[in-house]
Amino acid sequence: MFGGVSERIKKDRQRALGLGSVQQAVRYLNQDFQALRDDCLQNGSLFEDPMFPAEPASLGFKELAPFSTKTRGVEWKRPTELTEDPQFIVGGATRTDICQGALGDCWLLAAIGSLTLNERLLHRVVPHGQSFNYQYAGIFHFQFWQFGEWVDVVIDDRLPVKDGELMFVHSAEGSEFWSALLEKAYAKLNGSYEALSGGSTTEGFEDFTGGVAEMYELKKAPRDLYRIISKALERGSLLGCSIDITSAFDMEAVTFKKLVKGHAYSVTGLRQVEYRGRQERLIRIRNPWGQVEWTGAWSDSSSEWNSIDSAEKDEMLCKMEDGEFWMSFQEFLRQFSRLEICNLTPDALSQDTTSFWTTVTFEGGWRRGSTAGGCRNHPNTFWINPQYKISLLEEDDDPEDDEVACSFLVALMQKDRRRYRRQGQDMHTIGFAIYEIPDEYRGCPSVHMKKDFFLRHSSCARSETFINLREVSTRLRLPPGEYLVVPSTFEPSKEADFVLRVFTEKQSESEEMDDDVEVNLSEEEEISESDIDESFRSMFAQLSGDDMEVSVRELRTILNRVVSKHRDLQTDGFSMESCRAMVSLMDKDGSARLGLLEFQILWNKIRKWLGIFREFDLDKSGCMSSYEMRLALENGGFKLNNKLYQMLIARYADNEIIDFDNFTCCLVKLEAMFKAFQELNKDGTGTVEMNMMEWLCMTMCG
Secondary structure: OHHHHHHHHHHHHHHHOOOOEOOEOEEHHHOOHHHHHHHHHHHOOOOOOOOOOOOHHHHOOOOOOOOOHHHOOOEEEOHHHHOOOOEOOOOOOOHHHOEOOOOOOHHHHHHHHHHOOOHHHHHHHOOOOOOOOOOOOOEEEEEEEEOOEEEEEEEEOOEEEEOOEEOOOEOOOOOEOHHHHHHHHHHHHHOOOHHHOOOOHHHHHHHHHOOEEEEEEHHHOOOOHHHHHHHHHHOOOEEEEEOOOOOHHHOOOEOOOOOEOOOOEEEEEEEEEEEOOEEEEEEEEEOOOOOOOOOOOOOOOOHHHHHOOHHHHHHHHHOOOOOEEEEEHHHHHHHOOEEEEEEOOHHHOOOOOOOOOEEEEEEEEEOOOOOOOOOOOOOOOHHHOOOEEEEEOOOOOOOOOOOOOEEEEEEEEEOOHHHHHHHOOOOOOEEEEEEEOOHHHOOOOOOOOOHHHHHHOOOOEEOOOOEOOOEEEEEEEEOOEEEEEEEEEOOOOOOEEEEEEEEEOOOEEEEEOOOOOEEOOOOOOOOOHHHOOHHHHHHHHHHHOOOOOEOHHHHHHHHHHHHHHOOOOOOOOOOHHHHHHHHHHHOOOOOOOEOHHHHHHHHHHHHHHHHHHHHHOOOOOOOEEHHHHHHHHHHOOEEOOHHHHHHHHHHHOEOOEEOHHHHHHHHHHHHHHHHHHHHHOOOOOOOOOOOHHHHHHHHHHO
16 A cells, blocks of 8 residues: 555656656656667667567457457568668658558547648657667657656557558558557557547547647537637647548548548638628638648639739738638538537647647546545535636636636546456546535635535536546636536446646636645543543453453454444454554553553543444444545544545445444544654644654554
8 A cells, every 4th residue: 555655646746847748758668768779779689569569469359359350360560571661751741641551540540640730749749860770779659648648658660460561550652650650659558459449539639739629510519619710720729620421431522512521621720801891701721631622612713702802812822732722611610510629738839829728737536435426416425526626817808709708628538448448448427517616615725515515506517418438528608706626427436537627718726626634633631540430440450351451452352342232333343453553542651552541541532433433324324435434534523635535445445335443443543643743743844754764663553
């Protein structure tokens, strides 16, 4: 247990120093590209990756499982074995470098394709200086954004080949390999090639940029979509649009006005022009294939251009690349089915971008019994979900809009779910609700709202739906104020880690709403031996034997005898470990035994804890659910945060249920650790310093 905790603390500290940023990516599986390459160059060997070996298991687990028909006869070959003069990138990365193979990952290829349109973003994913000539050692690396941090993934260049051809992504002309190697690195990150089957372009967008994606169905486009696109272009966001296919025959079918179905286009500009006495809104679209262009109104040679100012016409038409075309905004809404926007974080934008989102990222988790409360349909547990506060400080500065409101995006992403497909698991159904924080809690930094709050208040906004996608994102507009975001799975007790990101248009402040860790132990009444009544003395004398002290073993016998008489308590008895912890808490002279006075004080505590246990065992089942325990601990004077509850539930609950002995053991440990800290924190700074001997004595004997 200590190992896991120390690892988490270490990671938090490294993150605070910049680990996980683009400049300092986390080494995936602790593999160091530079050191591994230098090692191979020194030994004159080619790298073979033990973490993603050239073996059937790396291909997949179902359709691409070992011994399946699709994987029969697969060989792994290096580009140097496939062609005489392999190249990493020839003449820049382009869309023709990305041809789909025998894997349903066209979503990924569309995202890689969009990446080729932005060289700055591409080179964050595909680091410079890699080739098959200079310092070639059969090793390459790529960087991906994964759930809040950038990760550097190392691979060898052995690629799966069947009948002499690359099985998966390949370039059109066969001697360029950056896209095939990028796909392999992404497959390694997700556990196998097959784990990449099926997805949405937005997932790829986000993993290549670290941005937040949102999607609009154009048949139900919001009123202010033109304004949304205009601001997205100002901020350097990636914008993609496509036309739905209704059957397999439609894939890449060309409409009579030369638009391609099922094909990813990008949006590159907006313009309002004076046309026949009125304002006409136009949108500029790019077909990454280059040649096939729209032939309807406002296309390159259409008559509409003759009715606008000639200087404006020249400027709008001469700046365009091959494959780019204008169309009216209304026509765009009719012809296209879907628009995807990937909003970039400030670090991904070029220096001359003047407008960008203010962004904040929270990492959290849902754990059975402590923080996995399910949605609002479960009022008993909804409140235990993690909670986050957003303070919207400034309204949008939009002259056309009379409403006083702040625009912001909330995106909730569940982590690592593709990796669990091998075990037959997939995405949870997730969503979030947003509540206005009432006046009495305004400005309070650390208040975790309890059950009563959610019973009395309804949400003022929520995610459009609870859905089993990797990410749910919603664009919202609310008046300036303080709001509470509660992310959850649909059902309680579903475990997952998540990343919650909030992008605000103007200045805002965000923080996790979690209780401060506080202990408020009621003053122990001073008692002396003369205060102890005769019946207790004689019971103690009977139990303690000749030495008039109670050992750990004797304490266990006493407690189990007493507890067994309380028929309303569910317990499998006190363990030696919990009795040792009690003796350790009360033992003032270090004898590992309890005298009469120490035993009396402990006895009073146990009676008090028994009262709390009974009060919060709401359904009188003789044991406590994990969320009843949270309330009980608070009543006992311990206000803890989510991280601590997660650890306590993992340690003391059995299948989300806590019996009396575990409850007592937990309180003993908490009290002992708090008291030890207070003893050492004499100057009241909230920090203590210990040497190794002191640390070991405290943790090993506590």
